[in-house]
Amino acid sequence: MTATIDEQDAAASTVGQSALAVRGLWKVFGPRADKIVGSAEADLSRAELLAQTGCTAAVRDVSFDVAPGEVFVVMGLSGSGKSTLVRCLTRLIEPTAGQVLIDGEDVVAMSEARLRELRRHHVSMVFQHFGLLPHRKVIDNVAYGLEIRGVDKKERRRKAQELVDLVGLSGNENAYPDQLSGGMQQRVGLARALAVDPSVMLFDEPFSALDPLIRRDMQNEVIRLHHEVGKTMVFITHDLAEALKLGDRILIMRDGALVQVGTPAEVVGAPADEYVRDFVSEVPRSHVLTLSWVMRPPRPDEAMTGPEMAPGTVVRDAARRVIDSGDPVKVVEDGQLLGVVDQDDILRVIVAEES
């Protein structure tokens, strides 16, 4: 938990550098929703609020920062407000209160025209149900964003073709969306979002509607694209494995509120509360936890002759060597000894998973 707070403080002090910053964001659905924020009712639980006022607080006072080039995952159960949150970032849903800063500019205060500019050039989104235009060929779907900002036909076709190739759809550019499988349709969605060359990409559960095998392909695709194009990404999912696989950091939501923000290891190693603990209890901890989470100070009687390893090494990768070495492994960073890990420490992680 301490790590989480540090992280947030660090981020907050460097607003200038974050690609996306959210400050005290609220979204309340219902009659006279704008009256709720700041009143005593804002402190009610979601269910009580609904019962008393007929309003749903889909997002409650959420703040976070996303660094340039980071993959930031937002996770939570269905109904926890993830979709609403991500839509508030470009005002597809109008936020009730709070700020959204993209490259330092407040989206909430933007004029219609400026907002359209932002959507056309800086932020694009990939949707769970694709949202393709059924009457257009793949290539014209991909080119849609360029078309509406007035790029001429030849140029936008050329650019769109590049992206069709990039997402691995070469040869399908003249197909219609309903002739493609779900996975391929989502590749079109990806290409469409990439075509406008945005600096921030938003994903709302883009792979939830796909088969598990295809989902894994698509996740790898996103990792590959992230390496190649290096966009800042905000990725919504309710699937923890996906969050851990993709996310540099993970934000966990419950009932519209932020519960915890941290790296995968932080979330698994130090769940903020029971909700998060439940969430992460199914995760193979050895795949996520790093040595810094299992190390301990050396005991006086221990031999300090074992091999050295970095604190960021994942337990699973370290296991073989720790078990092979008779002596505890030294966790060392910048020549400084942080702690040791022995066979028992490793086994505790692995055995805990199996029980």
Next chain:
Amino acid sequence: MAIELAELEHPQAPLEHLPAERRAISRWWFFLGVFVLWVAGWLMLQGQWTLALPVSELNSFHDWLNEVRDWVEQAKFEGNPLFIPFEWITEFFNWVVEFLQKLFVDPAFGRPVPVIGWLGLVGISTWVALAIAGVRSAILVAGALVLCGTLGYWEDTVDTLIITGVSVAVCVLLGIPIGIWMSRSKRVTAALTPVLDVMQTMPSFSYLAPLALFYGIGPAAAVVTTLIYALPPLIRISAHGLRTVSPTTMEATSSLGSTDNQQLRKVQLPMARRTILVGLNQTTMAALSMAVIAALINGPGLGIPVIDALTILNVGRAFVAGLCLVFLAIMLDRMTTAAGERAEASARKGTNPQARRILLGVTGVLALISVYLSRQYLRLAEFPEEWNWGDQIADRVNSSSEWFVDTFYDITQAAKDFVSNFLLNPLQDLLAESPWWLTASALLAIAFLLGGRRALVATAVTSAIILGTGLWYDAMVTLAMTLVAAVMTMVIGVIVGVWMGRSRRVDALVRPVLDMLQTLPAFVYLIPTLALFGPGRFLAIMAAVAYAVPIAIKIAADGIRGVSPTTVEAAESTGSNRWQMIGKVQLPMARGSLVLAANQGLLFVLSMVVIGGLVGGGGLGFLVVGGFSQQEDFGKGLAAGIAITALGVMLDRITVHTAARYGRAETA
């Protein structure tokens, strides 16, 4: 139609506290009580306070309406500014229609024959059909038009096409923008929905007279009536299509920074195109139907020979003119349907645009040649008399219909007697011969038992209006016919609907026939029924049943089909036999649809029963027709139109509120 139905209002039923079982039983006792009291009252008081008005008599309201008519005509004559907009519209439409007539049917511009003769028109129409709907439609159009010529009704056919075409063009110009507007604003939707409801509930017969008053009789009035009748489906279906474009797609495109205008042009309109074309199809078919009825207010076209033949009971002539209508209906239906299917398919298949351009170019030249020829040769300008087989066919039909009537006289007469003696006469006696206050109270009680307080209020208001028109007795005669026809419609509708709903094969066989029947103009239904049953009330009833049955069957079948397959499977697994399945599972679960079928059935039946007034159907329809033929009966005809509308609204409200109450089990 399905789309419109989905949009029917479903008001909330009042809260009910009794358990369902007890409620149902006690309601039956109430019904029985109402009925017993009614019959008792009728037995004691029949013939008194019936408010029957002899045919030749007018009441003060009718006189007043006549005075209004005189005043309006005088004011128009004097150039009263109030009526100048109407004058403009009248003149504009008259000019457009006359211009087209000069182009295609009337000798004009110093020529003894029209500017473009029949061959030229066939050529142009065929080419247009080819361009928008494809080869098969083009062949159909050419064939249908030439057949209409050989039946001897070339001019009337073209006139009907002109009235229909002008109306549909205006419908498109008005309907699609209004549909767009409705799809974007909840407030506009809320404001326009009741207007559209009224437009669609009003039987076509009832607004002929008031419109004739404002637009005079003739082409302009015909266009305006047709317009009003045909516009609602296009508005409704366009708005629905635009509103239901996938929200994810709307969101995705707006997330890329589309403007509202781009959303509309690049996303909504293309995605809703299929639906909008379905609306256009319905609008076209409605326009054709009304363009024919508008003959009553001197609208040019096939309606005139049909009405002439019907009034002198010449089945053969009516049949031949009706046949032209059938050809036109098939042609317009196929063309608008194919246009919808083609637009997408050709984009998909990537038909070579070059080849298509060449094809259209070559056929376009052929069409121009046909126009040229039709200007050069008299035989290609006016449809040649020696190709006219209309009279021969009419004679054949007359003799075979006489043979048929003679041969099957016993059977048709038996059916007629049965319905008259056991259904129609008793019901009409009860409704019309009871004192008006007794009938009115009974109607109010039944409305309340069926549809609750709102139905009661609607029935009270509409009854008061009917009383106000002074035509209570005639309205009850019409109501009796309507109810008998509606019951027959529902019996057939449920039987065939269940059959179709339970078997895909039957559905596949029957549905195209129903689709075809639904496209036929209302007048067409009078012709075979006249041949079979002769003029009179029974004809009106049978024509109404024939007219309403397709829609009732379709709704019932969809309702049965819509019953959750899981429920059906579960019932099957408990060993229900077929009749138990139908009686205990499918019909009860589809009852919302059945009430809806009754709603549509009643409205269709009512509008046809009054049209039956043309051929001796009596009641309000007869008075409407009379209003057009006799100057001094205008007021009475107009009053009858008002009473018909009131009756329609009453039946509609009762069934809608009943559906809202009983249909809920189905959705719950």
